[in-house]
Amino acid sequence: MPHPTYASYLRLDELLSSQQPLTPPEQRDLSDSERLFIVVHQASEILLSQVLVDLGHLDAGRCGRSCFTHRVDRAVRLVDALTGQLTLLRRTLRREDFLRFRDRFGTASGLESEQFKELFLRVRRLTRHGGGGRPPEEARHLGELDDAVRRWRSTHLELVGHMLGDLPGTGETSGGRFLAARLDDGPAGERPAAPPPRSDRDPDRGDAPATRAPAASSAPSVSPAGPRPRLRHVVVVGGSVAGLLTAHVLADHAERVTVLERDHYEDAPGPRAGVPQSRHTHVLLTSGMNALDELLPGLLTELTEAGAPRLAVPGDLGVWQAGQWISRRNPSAPIMTPSRPLLEHRVRRRVLAGPRIDVRTGTEVTGLLGRPGHITGVVVRDRGAGHHTRRGLTADLVVDATGRTGRTPQWLAELGGRPPAEEVVDTGRAYATCVFHADDPAGDLKGFYIVPDAGQPFGAIVLPAEGDRWLVTLSGPRDQAPPTDPEGFADFADRLPHPAVHKWLSTARPVTRPVGYRHTANRRRRYDRLGRDGTGLLVVGDALCALNPVYGQGLSVAALSAVALQRELAGGRVPPAHALQRAVLRSSRPAWDVATGADSPMPGATGNAVRSGPVARLLDRYLARVRDRVPGDPVVCTANRDVLFLLTPPRTLLTSPGPAAGPADHRRADPP
Numbered sequence: 001m002p003h004p005t006y007a008s009y010l011r012l013d014e015l016l017s018s019q020q021p022l023t024p025p026e027q028r029d030l031s032d033s034e035r036l037f038i039v040v041h042q043a044s045e046i047l048l049s050q051v052l053v054d055l056g057h058l059d060a061g062r063c064g065r066s067c068f069t070h071r072v073d074r075a076v077r078l079v080d081a082l083t084g085q086l087t088l089l090r091r092t093l094r095r096e097d098f099l100r101f102r103d104r105f106g107t108a109s110g111l112e113s114e115q116f117k118e119l120f121l122r123v124r125r126l127t128r129h130g131g132g133g134r135p136p137e138e139a140r141h142l143g144e145l146d147d148a149v150r151r152w153r154s155t156h157l158e159l160v161g162h163m164l165g166d167l168p169g170t171g172e173t174s175g176g177r178f179l180a181a182r183l184d185d186g187p188a189g190e191r192p193a194a195p196p197p198r199s200d201r202d203p204d205r206g207d208a209p210a211t212r213a214p215a216a217s218s219a220p221s222v223s224p225a226g227p228r229p230r231l232r233h234v235v236v237v238g239g240s241v242a243g244l245l246t247a248h249v250l251a252d253h254a255e256r257v258t259v260l261e262r263d264h265y266e267d268a269p270g271p272r273a274g275v276p277q278s279r280h281t282h283v284l285l286t287s288g289m290n291a292l293d294e295l296l297p298g299l300l301t302e303l304t305e306a307g308a309p310r311l312a313v314p315g316d317l318g319v320w321q322a323g324q325w326i327s328r329r330n331p332s333a334p335i336m337t338p339s340r341p342l343l344e345h346r347v348r349r350r351v352l353a354g355p356r357i358d359v360r361t362g363t364e365v366t367g368l369l370g371r372p373g374h375i376t377g378v379v380v381r382d383r384g385a386g387h388h389t390r391r392g393l394t395a396d397l398v399v400d401a402t403g404r405t406g407r408t409p410q411w412l413a414e415l416g417g418r419p420p421a422e423e424v425v426d427t428g429r430a431y432a433t434c435v436f437h438a439d440d441p442a443g444d445l446k447g448f449y450i451v452p453d454a455g456q457p458f459g460a461i462v463l464p465a466e467g468d469r470w471l472v473t474l475s476g477p478r479d480q481a482p483p484t485d486p487e488g489f490a491d492f493a494d495r496l497p498h499p500a501v502h503k504w505l506s507t508a509r510p511v512t513r514p515v516g517y518r519h520t521a522n523r524r525r526r527y528d529r530l531g532r533d534g535t536g537l538l539v540v541g542d543a544l545c546a547l548n549p550v551y552g553q554g555l556s557v558a559a560l561s562a563v564a565l566q567r568e569l570a571g572g573r574v575p576p577a578h579a580l581q582r583a584v585l586r587s588s589r590p591a592w593d594v595a596t597g598a599d600s601p602m603p604g605a606t607g608n609a610v611r612s613g614p615v616a617r618l619l620d621r622y623l624a625r626v627r628d629r630v631p632g633d634p635v636v637c638t639a640n641r642d643v644l645f646l647l648t649p650p651r652t653l654l655t656s657p658g659p660a661a662g663p664a665d666h667r668r669a670d671p672p
Contacts (some may be wrong), residue, residue: 018042022104033097034104037089044085048115051078055122065138072141079148084297086155090162091297098163123149151570158252158570230255231574235378235395237365239265240275241344241555242541243401244351245295245562250397251356252566253574258393259359262383265348269341275403277340277549279515280433281461281471284336284343287646288556291563296350300336303346307466308338309446313641316446320498322453322624324631332641337463339471343555366390368398368408368537372417375536397577399538404519406543420530424607425596426521428478431459431550433515434489436470438508441500448501452477452550453627454601459550460493460501469511472501475550478604481518486510520548521607522596528582538580540565545588548599553591556646561587593650594643597623626653 007013019042021034054071057063063071127146134142231254236247239261251257263274271278284292292299304310311317315331352359362383369377369392377394400408409419429452440446441462447470452459457477465471474482474492482492489510493502523546527539540561547553564587568580600611601620611619629636642648 021101023101030097030100033093034101036093037098037101040085040089040093044082045113045115047078047081047085048113048119051075051082052115052118052122054078055119055126058126059122065135068138069141072138072145076141076144076148079145079152080294083148083152083155084294086152086159087294088297090159093163095163119149151567155570162252231396232256233258233395234397234399235260235393236399236401237378238401238403238406238541238543239263239348239359239361240401240403240541241347242403242558242561243399244344244347245558246399246401246538246540246565247357248295248351248354249562249566249569250399251354253569254356254396257354257357258395259352259357260363260365260378260380260393261359261361262364264361265359269339269345271341272344275340275344276517276519277554278344279512280340280431280517280549281463281473281552282338282340282343282555283463283552284338284559285553285556285645286333286335288559289334289336291556291559292347295559295562295566296347299346299350303336303338303343306338306342306346308336308342309464309466310334310336311446311463313449316444317449318441318445318447318500319449319451320500321451321630322627323456323497324628325498326631326637327634330634330637332645335645337465337471339465339469340555342466365402368411368415369394370415370536372412372415373535395536397536397538399540400543401539401541403542404523404546406539408537408539408543409525418530420525420527423524423526423609424521425599425605425609426607427548427599427602427605429457429475429520429548429550429599429602430478430481430516430518431473431475431520432482432484432489432517433471433473434486434513435465435511436472436505436508437468437511438470438504441504448504450496450498450501452602453598454603456497457603458495458497460496461550461552462501462504470508472505472508473550477602481516482514484514484516486513489514517549520550522546522548522592522599522609524585524588524592524609526585528578528585530578530581535577538577538584540584544585545592547591547595551591551595551598551644553595553646557588557591560646563587590643590646590649594646597650623653 019035019038021031021038023031023034025031054075058068058071058075123146127142231250234247234250234254234257236243236250236257236259239259243259243261247257247259261274263272289300312331312334313319314326314328316328318328319326351357360380363380364383365378365380367379368375369379375398377392378398379390380393381390400406402408412419441448446464448460448462450458450460452475457480459475461471461473463471474489474496476482476492476495483489490502490505490508493505496502525539525544527537527544541558542554545557547557561584564583565580568575568583596609597611597619599605600616626636626640630640631637639648639653643650643653
């Protein structure tokens with residue numbers, strides 16, 4: 001039997017010829033849009049078929065523990081990919097095109113899919129009837145599967161609401177309410193005598209009357225409880241990564257979103273004055289990559305194509321921690337190391353392409369409108385202009401994404417309100433970053449990470465970035481900041497606990513002068529405690545929870561917070577601002593616990609949130625044993641890494657069995 005070719009093995013002739021739009025080919029644009037609709041749904045059915053293969057294996061009871069975990073995890077990721085398919089359709093299929101071709105397939109409906117029916121049946125059977133008697137670990141994985149299916153349902157309903165508005169569904173059903181009932185196991189035959197009340201105007205099409213199509217597919221319809229209250233206008237103050245991702249999420253629930261940015265955006269990636277961190281090393285942790293992929297499908301591929309490296313830790317890095325090199329035999333899922341300007345440029349390009357999002361650059365916000373407890377907008381002026389140019393801009397919701405220097409506490413006080421309480425842990429650590437051209441480190445290493453701790457206060461991060469550049473960040477304790485001249489910068493590396501970085505730097509060629517940074521305090525503002533007094537205001541990013549940048553969490557936390565906001569909004573109604581605020585703050589708590597837990601034992605740490613007392617000392621001793629075992633114990637290494645990458649909460653380290661066995665010594669003179 002001859003070996004198959006790529007095309008014959010995948011049966012590409014059949015697969016690529018099965019897209020048959022019903023729109024006449026001479027209507028090229030509309031026909032291509034209908035083809036996109038078909039392609040995405042066919043791809044969803046193919047992915048779903050694999051989900052059902054795994055669920056069928058689980059349902060038949062053929063799996064041991066390892067098999068069970070693997071197959072449930074794969075099913076979760078595939079269901080999340082199905083959610084991504086719906087998001088892709090929303091971002092790429094114009095609503096007006098859908099309304100023009102939807103009548104061509106008559107009463108054909110996604111609810112007729114036997115695979116979707118089987119998915120709900122199997123998940124219900126596994127999670128509701130079979131989960132109670134399972135071991136806790138299996139029950140947890142099944143809970144993640146159930147959550148993934150719920151995310152898919154919510155996204156489906158949102159897509160339906162976006163595409164149909166308040167138009168009726170297939171066969172004059174009530175559209176969204178009918179679909180919601182089916183997706184939530186409600187009555188299957190609900191068919192109202194008359195269509196629900198509908199608006200005379202379609203918010204997506206200005207003042208033009210909404211188009212009414214004769215018959216609808218069950219593809220995309222309205223919210224479960226009728227027309228969903230929408231925000232009319234959202235103002236996002238700050239157009240960096242956290243602000244852009246928040247604007248992207250809120251645009252699905254608002255008639256329009258205005259982003260206000262002090263800087264002027266350039267056409268190409270480049271550092272910005274308003275982002276002091278833009279010249280420093282940045283990392284996208286695995287959790288941040290997952291979150292960005294959920295928010296902006298395809299973005300990670302764009303970054304890779306632009307040259308952003310992907311690295312396994314410690315598989316590709318020499319990591320020195322607690323006086324030891326960590327074994328590289330237990331690599332992580334990849335992280336990414338794009339430069340901040342590249343990442344922000346790609347996020348900005350994707351987000352600002354949204355039809356409901358506008359941006360005003362060169363615009364400063366100088367205060368808030370409203371009264372204590374009820375914010376109704378902002379006061380703006382052109383950057384550099386006098387006070388006489390100030391004007392008000394009203395909004396249903398104001399989002400502060402202005403970073404560490406955000407002035408919302410002062411603005412609230414100016415209105416007569418109470419500013420939020422602050423929690424602070426400050427070690428006084430300072431760092432500097434320089435860009436180099438250099439050969440790769442010895443062996444197959446792609447960088448270094450020298451981890452500072454209470455006994456060894458100097459740190460280094462050496463990572464590749466796009467454009468054959470290396471970004472090197474050196475850090476030191478209070479009053480021992482790295483120099484900002486190239487020669488002094490390289491000499492400072494001699495203070496590190498191992499000579500590998502200094503040796504590598506001695507042959508590297510600096511491309512820029514080092515740039516210093518000293519604002520490394522962990523600072524969390526408790527806007528969540530303002531409760532209902534915070535109506536009309538939401539604070540995100542570093543303006544809410546600023547973390548010591550040396551731990552590389554900021555970008556990932558911004559993405560995770562946007563996902564948390566998206567899920568809080570997924571129920572069909574827009575919750576009060578204080579509920580959104582709590583959700584965003586919760587999403588940043590693991591990173592806060594990691595950063596403040598690492599900084600509190602540092603010599604000279606100050607602030608009202610420094611952990612102290614007998615319990616803190618006991619916990620520090622336990623975590624020191626964890627660090628001692630990380631280099632050579634794969635179980636402890638994985639548990640520790642998952643916490644640092646924000647994949648699991650810090651409390652999971654307390655359940656790791658490794659530290660109980662005592663410290664392990666795997667010291668090496670050279671990087672492993």
